[in-house]
Amino acid sequence: MPTLVLLRHGQSQWNLENRFTGWWDVDLSEKGIAEAREAGRMLRDKGFEFDRCFTSVQTRAIRTLHLVLHELRSLWLPVAKDWRLNERHYGGLTGVNKQEMIDKVGAEQVKIWRRSFDIPPPPLDPDSPYRLAGDRRYAGIAIPATESLKDTIGRVLPYFDAEIAPALKRGERVMVSAHGNSLRALEKHLSNIADADIVSLEIPTGQPIVYDLNDDFTVRDRYYLSER
Numbered sequence: 001m002p003t004l005v006l007l008r009h010g011q012s013q014w015n016l017e018n019r020f021t022g023w024w025d026v027d028l029s030e031k032g033i034a035e036a037r038e039a040g041r042m043l044r045d046k047g048f049e050f051d052r053c054f055t056s057v058q059t060r061a062i063r064t065l066h067l068v069l070h071e072l073r074s075l076w077l078p079v080a081k082d083w084r085l086n087e088r089h090y091g092g093l094t095g096v097n098k099q100e101m102i103d104k105v106g107a108e109q110v111k112i113w114r115r116s117f118d119i120p121p122p123p124l125d126p127d128s129p130y131r132l133a134g135d136r137r138y139a140g141i142a143i144p145a146t147e148s149l150k151d152t153i154g155r156v157l158p159y160f161d162a163e164i165a166p167a168l169k170r171g172e173r174v175m176v177s178a179h180g181n182s183l184r185a186l187e188k189h190l191s192n193i194a195d196a197d198i199v200s201l202e203i204p205t206g207q208p209i210v211y212d213l214n215d216d217f218t219v220r221d222r223y224y225l226s227e228r
């Protein structure tokens, strides 16, 4: 099976400001742009080539992918964009500063919201300035009011099975540019991580993760490109 590369977008403006982001469409910071370019250079220097790419409908992941493909001289590659690869919806935490929330409700509760398997954050207020009803990219989609990791897996995996796995089976080399929690969803599945253990998986921004998969999608090797 050809190589699959997963990439979390470079640092976003709200990563920089330490705010929960989720589905809110925040652009890359200057550091995030540099991280994405560096990821592209690293892939190029190590001889990586791709046949097809997948990303979300969120600017930070799309822009990261474009910056990487520019470094790879491969902006011409087919790219599929789908909301199912979006970040997990952070519900009522969207826009809130993570440290301020820790000060308010305690680190333990915030960790449960951020990293537990099936406990979603409180839902987004219907009057929130961060509601996405009317955003054209989500026309016809039941936009969630919040999502746990389990909910995120419930939309990422069917997309992986329907679109990404068949490309790999056809022999295509695939890159997925997505988000901390949509990639945790994918990694939980690929690496067969138990519900209780997923709490400790953290994915850094702008660091390509390489999966060498067997034909049955079991993992032969998984590593950060920067470490080899």
Ligand SMILES: O=C(O)[C@H](O)COP(=O)(O)O
Residues within 6 Å of the ligand: 019, 020, 021, 022, 023, 087, 090, 114, 179, 180, 181
């Ligand atoms: O949506 C966000 O806030 C980040 O992309 C991921 O945040 P987390 O590390 O709190 O899950």
